[in-house]
Amino acid sequence: MMTTLMPVIRELIRKTNPLLEHELSAEFAKSRLYGTKFCADQVATMDFRTFARKRPPEEEPSIAVALRIDESASMSAFGRLDAAKQAAVALYEFCKGCGIPIMVYGDTADRSKLEQMSVYSYVDFESKDANEKYALMNIQARSNNRDGMALRIISERLLNAPQKSKLIISISDGQPKAMPDYSGEKAAYDMKDTLQEFRRKGIQFLAAAIGQDKEAIRELYGAENTLDITDLKQLPARLVQVIARFM
Structure with a gap:
């Protein structure tokens, strides 16, 4: 996967590093x-x-990024999960190449009666493991998804980062569903309420949509906060725009 993505990643880093070098804190x-x-x-x-x-930029980067990946069973359809893995690898390598702190979390719900909400930390700000990126290959489709709670958990974690700008990128299919009745309007209200609460606290949200999921994602996050990642060849230019926007 890295062999395929490296040209994309190098181009992304090449275009973004000048923005970081001339950034003034x-x-x-x-x-x-x-x-x-x-x-x-x-x-x-x-x-x-x-x-x-x-503080100069090299002393304290002004932006921290969290990537959230929906690991519900429905993500296994239409190549969504493969696209999510590739996006995770590309974004991880990009952030590391630019010196931007990044965390990557996955989540699912209802794996059992005792495990109603499950969150997986693949990459974390505080990790010292040089091989942590290989954990990204453990991303997989599992069970249901309780998006509002997942975003809340990751947002609370990101609020502890010292960086001025905080960005959460969420990759999902826009179909929140968990037991006993977390779906439809109830789930949509919970998600919008969570987004509104943490936006007030300074966190920015961007939803990455894969192909046919765009309309559902736009309804939840807003068209201006939706990024189409179906074509990974376009990922470098799109992410450069995102980083520049949220700096």
């Missing part, structure tokens, strides 16, 4: 011995660290 790091801004509130510490300076 608006955040100031306090407790400095020198800097461009005097902080009167630091004088009482008596450690002479009374200045602040802007």
Whole structure:
């Protein structure tokens, strides 16, 4: 898979790195011995660290990305799961190549009465495992999906990231369904309520649609927040636009 995707990934990194190199952070790091801004509130510490300076991009990237993959049984149809795996690998390699923190989570529901909600951490911000990317091959279609709760769990995790911009990309077929009655209007209301709540907290959401799922995804996330990833050859240009948009 990597052999096939590497030309796409390299092109994506080549186009995006100039954007990151010229990015200026608006955040100031306090407790400095020198800097461009005097902080009167630091004088009482008596450690002479009374200045602040802007954090350069290489010190703290301004964007963190979370990829959420719906692992419901319906994702096995029409090549959705293969496309999701390829998108996960491409996005992971792209973020690593650009120094952007990334986490990749999968989720399903109702695997058993005792396991009503299941979340799988394939890649995490805090992981030190150099081989973590191989876990992406464990992404698979499993059971049902409770999208609202999955987005809530990932959003709460992403809120702890120090980066200024926080982006969640969700790959699903737009068919939330879980026991006993999580479907239709009830599921759609739950999802929209979750999106609204965490957008207020500063998280941006983008839904990646695969082919015939576009209309269902647009209804839930909004047309302006829907990305068509059916043609992976177009993925580099589309993701460059996304990263530039959310920086």
